[in-house]
Amino acid sequence: MEIRFQRILLATSLSLLISIGIITPAKADQSVDFVLFNEDATNDASGNNTSLNESNADVDVDVDRRTVLEDILDNENFELGIQFGLMSIEDFETNGWVSAHFAYHITEFFYAKARYGQSDAGQTSFEKLVNVPPLLTDEQRKLRYYGLNIGYNLMPGEVFLGRDFALNSVFSIELGGGTTEFAGDEKFTVNLTANYRIFLTDWLTWDIAMSDYIFDTSITGEHKTSHNLNFTTGFAFYF
Structure with a gap:
């Protein structure tokens, strides 16, 4: 009886967590497992989970810097x-x-x-x-x-x-x-x-x-x- 009560409580908690988006269910072929929602995780165009840390990797930007010459101030006093x-x-x-x-x-x-x-x-x-x-x-x-x-x-x-x-x-x-x-x-x-x-x-x-x-x-x-x-x-x- 106690085990049944624990299962009902666990199922209710999981349903509540899924409804508010804290956890997300796995793919259809993985009907048993659940995946915890990670704030650093995002879905790419192919549907695969990728990490924001990976997407924020250092990017080398080649910026052409122009040379600025300061005006030569006249000193005619x-x-x-x-x-x-x-x-x-x-x-x-x-x-x-x-x-x-x-x-x-x-x-x-x-x-x-x-x-x-x-x-x-x-x-x-x-x-x-x-x-x-x-x-x-x-x-x-x-x-x-x-x-x-x-x-x-x-x-x-x-x-x-x-x-x-x-x-x-x-x-x-x-x-x-x-x-x-x-x-x-x-x-x-x-x-x-x-x-x-x-x-x-x-x-x-x-x-x-x-x-x-x-x-x-x-x-x-x-x-x-x-x-x-x-x-x-x-x-x-x-x-």
Whole structure:
């Protein structure tokens, strides 16, 4: 009786294991034996059991590796440029302007720039309205500036010319000081400049700048601080 009970319990357990897939029956010609389900076992296309470990054997993959050459970074830290534009000399009209600069790029962001520029002042409103002798001689009307600026590259970026063509660019600000020779006198001058550069090549840039030359003057009889705005464009060479 006890043996019969054990057989019934064994048959019930096997049926339950088969139903939940823990064990699988053998082929039809092996009606007695059962095969335990192995997680590493799979059936191949012919129906034979194969092991996942065998299917995951090392496979030699022949990959063609391409040679990548790192870009050679340019180390041109010196800059030489020339600009042309207009300068609005306070009380003396807007006149032509030409300047040149020499810069040294200290780091990726900071640079020092020596600048020289000149312009010829026009006539004042008083000279135009009243028939009086000129306030200044031709030589005194020549404005010359030379000074030193410290610049900071604020926003490096790109300029897109079409869908597939772009040029590097950078927006920078400058602060400096120097001397302005004008009306037979030398005046200490503060210079504020906003500069936008587009890199046509790694050694040539197109520059666009807006500057303010600030100095004290009393040429017209009133002592005041004059703001002389300057707009320029030109090219700079790196070496």
